[in-house]
Amino acid sequence: MIHKTEIENYNGSMQELIDEIGNLRYDSLSIFLNLLAEKIERDGFKDRSRKRIKLATNLENASALLKQAKLEIDSAWKICEPYV
Numbered sequence: 001m002i003h004k005t006e007i008e009n010y011n012g013s014m015q016e017l018i019d020e021i022g023n024l025r026y027d028s029l030s031i032f033l034n035l036l037a038e039k040i041e042r043d044g045f046k047d048r049s050r051k052r053i054k055l056a057t058n059l060e061n062a063s064a065l066l067k068q069a070k071l072e073i074d075s076a077w078k079i080c081e082p083y084v
Contacts, residue, residue, distance in 0.1 A: 025077075025084070026073050026074075026076050026077035026080055027077050027081070029073050030070050030073045030074050030077060033066050033067075033069055033070040033073060034066075034067070034070050036066055037063045037064075037066035037067045037070065038063070040059050040062050040063040040066065041059070041060060041063035043059050044056045044057075044058075044059030044060040044062075044063060047059060048060075
């Protein structure tokens, strides 16, 4: 797999992409973070099966931290949801 430096069919800057993602409602942001965590976790499993242990460990750690971020966003959503 070739890792890209840009997102196909997205003409905005990286900062604009971050702003778009960051402006999602927290329940939607939670879903995004969870899907991203799962994708990175799958990549880590693939690298582990290829005996790329250091890379796999870093990806698995990143996935776990994204899952923790998702939980924090879930908590933020519970605070905000009554006001939406």
